[in-house]
Amino acid sequence: MTKPCPFCNPKNIVFENDLAFAIFDIFPVNKGHLLIIPKRHVSDFFDTTLEERAAINQLLEDGKALLAEKYQPDGYNIGINCGETAGQTIFHVHVHLIPRYKGDMENPRGGVRGVIPEKRIY
Numbered sequence: 001m002t003k004p005c006p007f008c009n010p011k012n013i014v015f016e017n018d019l020a021f022a023i024f025d026i027f028p029v030n031k032g033h034l035l036i037i038p039k040r041h042v043s044d045f046f047d048t049t050l051e052e053r054a055a056i057n058q059l060l061e062d063g064k065a066l067l068a069e070k071y072q073p074d075g076y077n078i079g080i081n082c083g084e085t086a087g088q089t090i091f092h093v094h095v096h097l098i099p100r101y102k103g104d105m106e107n108p109r110g111g112v113r114g115v116i117p118e119k120r121i122y
Contacts, residue, residue, distance in 0.1 A: 022063055036097060037095075086115075
C-alpha cells in the first residue's frame with residue numbers, strides 16, 4: 001500500500017491561487033521556509049503546465065512579500081528537486097522558498113551549489 005500524498009489534501013494553507021498554494025515546511029531549513037505547490041498532483045516540475053508555472057511564480061512573489069514583512073530575511077534560496085537522484089522525496093512538485101539570514105551559516109558562498117558540498121566553494 002502506498003502512502004497518501006501529503007500535498008494533495010493540504011492543511012494550514014498560508015495562501016493560494018487557482019492552481020497552486022503555499023504552506024510552511026514542516027522541516028524548515030530556516031524560519032519562514034515556504035513550499036509552493038501546484039494543486040494538481042504532478043511529480044516533476046518539467047511536467048507542469050505554463051499556467052501552473054505562472055501560478056507558482058505568483059505565489060513565490062507573494063511568499064517573498066510575506067517573508068519580508070514577517071521575518072525580514074537578508075536573502076532567499078529558491079529550489080526544486082526533480083527526481084530521486086536530485087533529492088526529491090515527495091513526488092508532488094514543490095518549490096522551496098527559503099529565507100536566508102546573515103550568519104545562518106559561516107560561509108554561504110556557492111548557495112544552491114551546496115547540493116554537492118565539495119562543489120559549493122569555487
